[in-house]
Amino acid sequence: MGKKNYGVVVIAGVVPGLVFLLIFSIILLGGSDAEACLPGSQQDAVKVDPDTVPDESIAGYGHAQLVNAAYILEAGYALNLSVRDQTIGVMTAMGESGLNVLDHGDGVGPDSRGLFQQREGWGTYDERMDPFISATLFFEALMKIDDRDTLEPTIAAHRVQVNADPYHYERYWPAAVQVVQGLAGVETIATGEEPPSSSRYELGDVQPHTAIVANEVGPRFGIRTIGGYRESAVDPDGHPSGLALDFMINDIRDGVVIGQQLANYLQDHAEELGVDYIMWYQQWWSADDPDAGWQHMEDRGSPSANHLDHVHLNLKPEPTLGQAPGCGPGDTTEVSPDGWAAPAAGPITSTFGIRKDPLTGAFTLLHQGIDLIGGGEGGPIWAAQSGVVTDVFVDDAGGWGIDIDHGGGVMTRYKHMWPSGIHVSVGDRLTAGQHIGDVGSSGWATGPHLHFEIHVNGSPIDPVPFLADVGVTLG
Numbered sequence: 075m076g077k078k079n080y081g082v083v084v085i086a087g088v089v090p091g092l093v094f095l096l097i098f099s100i101i102l103l104g105g106s107d108a109e110a111c112l113p114g115s116q117q118d119a120v121k122v123d124p125d126t127v128p129d130e131s132i133a134g135y136g137h138a139q140l141v142n143a144a145y146i147l148e149a150g151y152a153l154n155l156s157v158r159d160q161t162i163g164v165m166t167a168m169g170e171s172g173l174n175v176l177d178h179g180d181g182v183g184p185d186s187r188g189l190f191q192q193r194e195g196w197g198t199y200d201e202r203m204d205p206f207i208s209a210t211l212f213f214e215a216l217m218k219i220d221d222r223d224t225l226e227p228t229i230a231a232h233r234v235q236v237n238a239d240p241y242h243y244e245r246y247w248p249a250a251v252q253v254v255q256g257l258a259g260v261e262t263i264a265t266g267e268e269p270p271s272s273s274r275y276e277l278g279d280v281q282p283h284t285a286i287v288a289n290e291v292g293p294r295f296g297i298r299t300i301g302g303y304r305e306s307a308v309d310p311d312g313h314p315s316g317l318a319l320d321f322m323i324n325d326i327r328d329g330v331v332i333g334q335q336l337a338n339y340l341q342d343h344a345e346e347l348g349v350d351y352i353m354w355y356q357q358w359w360s361a362d363d364p365d366a367g368w369q370h371m372e373d374r375g376s377p378s379a380n381h382l383d384h385v386h387l388n389l390k391p392e393p394t395l396g397q398a399p400g401c402g403p404g405d406t407t408e409v410s411p412d413g414w415a416a417p418a419a420g421p422i423t424s425t426f427g428i429r430k431d432p433l434t435g436a437f438t439l440l441h442q443g444i445d446l447i448g449g450g451e452g453g454p455i456w457a458a459q460s461g462v463v464t465d466v467f468v469d470d471a472g473g474w475g476i477d478i479d480h481g482g483g484v485m486t487r488y489k490h491m492w493p494s495g496i497h498v499s500v501g502d503r504l505t506a507g508q509h510i511g512d513v514g515s516s517g518w519a520t521g522p523h524l525h526f527e528i529h530v531n532g533s534p535i536d537p538v539p540f541l542a543d544v545g546v547t548l549g
Contacts, residue, residue: 119151119160120258132256133249139173142189142205143253149209157254158223159216163209165250166190166231169243175205190235195462195501219505229413233460233505238482240413277302280316284389287347288319289411295336297321301384309388317350317389324383330355336385353386361390407456407507410545415507417458417488418448418524420549426536442534443487443527444548448513451522452495455511457504458486458528458541466500473517476510487527490519 124144129137143164150160167173170191179186185194188202190212201207215234216222222230228244237243275288280302288300301320304313312318321336323329337354340347344361351360357368374380409415424445448455461480468474474496475489488511495512504510515522528537538548 119155120147120157120254121151122147122257124148127257133252135168135173135249135253140253140257142167142173142175144257145205146189146209147254147257149206150213153210153213153217155213155217156223157258158227159213161247161250161254162216162222162227162230163212164253165227165243165246166212166235167209168246168250169231169237170235175203177203215503218503221505232413234503236461236479236481236503275300275302277319278316279303280319281389281391283348284316284319286411287387287389291336291339291347292321295321295332295339296326297323297332297336298325311391312386312388315391317391319387319389321385321387322383323385329383333385340385340387348390348392350388350390352388353381355382356380407454407509409507412544413506414459414541414544414546415456416541416546416548417486417526418446418455418513419453420446422446422538422549423523426534426538440534443489443525444537446524446526446548448522448524451513451515453513453522454509455488455491455495455513455524457506457508457510458526458546459484459506461486461504463498463500463502463504463510466496466498469517471518473519474514478504478510483531485529487525487529489525489527490514490516490523492516 122144124141127137127141127144130140131137132140135143146163146167147160150163164173167189171189173189175188176191177187179191179193183191183193186192187199188208189205190196190202190208192202192208192211196202196211197207201211212234216230219225219230219233222233225233226244227247228241231237231243232240275292277285277288277300280288284302288302291297292300299322301322302313302318303316307313307318309318321333323333323336326332333354337352337359340349340352341359341364343349344364349361351358351362353359353371356371356373358371359368360366371380377383407415422444424441426444427441429439429441447453457478459478459480461478463476464479464485465477466475467477469489473489474491474493475487476491476496476498478486478488480486490513491511492514493516495514496510497512498504498510513522513524519525526537527534528540529535530540541548
């Protein structure tokens with residue numbers, strides 16, 4: 075297609091150092107050679123021998139800490155992971171232990187130990203205190219997150235560690251990049267400017283799926299500014315409709331090179347992202363006629379109007395992100411930018427609150443959650459957030475349930491599945507939106523539905539406003 079030739083023309087004039095810069099940026103932020111829902115590059119891991127770590131400091135971390143970082147890189151290399159995964163491992167250990175093998179826990183986890191502050195369920199004391207083994211345990215859990223290449227590094231780490239603050243680790247990302255580069259001997263391809271500390275851009279009143287695409291795609295290319303809603307635009311179905319994004323490349327290093335890679339990425343994954351058309355460098359590409367390639371646009375009189383300083387993306391009105399093969403409702407469901415998902419389809423048939431005791435007739439019983447139809451008998455039930463299965467149980471009335479601990483004092487409960495409709499076990503680490511069970515009517519139930527609860531610090535709360543605050547509308 076035309077895009078391939080155009081990309082070669084742009085990159086051919088770049089000095090070798092900038093080509094290396096681009097390669098390392100794409101390795102860390104994700105590239106276009108993907109096979110997941112919103113794929114990223116799985117460039118080979120870097121290999122570092124802990125015995126060869128120089129006696130120096132990198133990003134404020136001393137020799138002993140850098141040796142531990144090398145063990146983390148070695149563990150990632152042994153599992154054939156990407157350098158991005160390795161860097162996430164280093165970042166996580168920085169956030170958990172400062173790259174020190176700690177022989178103590180804290181108030182939240184008094185049994186936590188080692189580089190990753192892993193608790194007893196992770197392994198033996200000796201395993202958790204061994205930097206290579208503990209890193210291997212971390213990476214084995216990370217590998218179970220199929221969509222990790224689509225996530226911010228801090229969110230990927232959070233889904234493994236289940237920290238109370240999902241953005242706890244993002245402050246350590248720049249230092250982790252420096253350490254990996256320094257230990258791997260690739261100082262000459264330093265990334266220059268880091269990606270934004272958060273993927274949450276000021277987009278204005280855009281469509282929900284437009285915001286998701288911005289938050290997923292922008293950080294992987296280090297985009298600092300994305301234009302969203304505005305009233306004036308040539309195409310009324312673009313910015314004024316909340317369906318357009320302008321990925322600015324004039325405020326990042328080597329913007330033209332990154333812009334071309336971004337444009338290629340959007341083409342390669344047009345179906346998954348729901349692309350309508352792309353405008354870049356005075357050219358236009360339509361997802362409805364991909365074989366036509368890039369079409370030249372008339373001169374509009376300024377660099378910005380000719381899309382020389384940004385990649386313009388227009389999305390289709392109906393969202394498609396997450397509906398690629400292997401990412402449909404049978405496996406996962408849509409996850410909000412804050413990392414939460416609806417546990418089942420609506421409508422809500424019973425709300426949270428006090429209701430009548432069928433024996434006494436008095437309003438004394440607390441309905442501790444809400445009831446959702448969930449698509450009827452056999453409909454999918456999804457994990458509301460990443461976490462660990464702490465219990466699979468049957469209550470006094472014969473109703474089967476699942477409890478998931480999300481960290482930070484938050485727990486969710488799912489009830490009335492049949493035993494055959496439970497797809498998880500105690501100790502399983504789950505990702506938000508993961509298919510965990512099927513709707514049933516076991517126990518005290520008048521028909522098939524999901525009874526769903528959220529507990530905060532041991533007390534049940536109304537799930538509807540709680541989830542609304544994290545971007546999920548129930549029912």
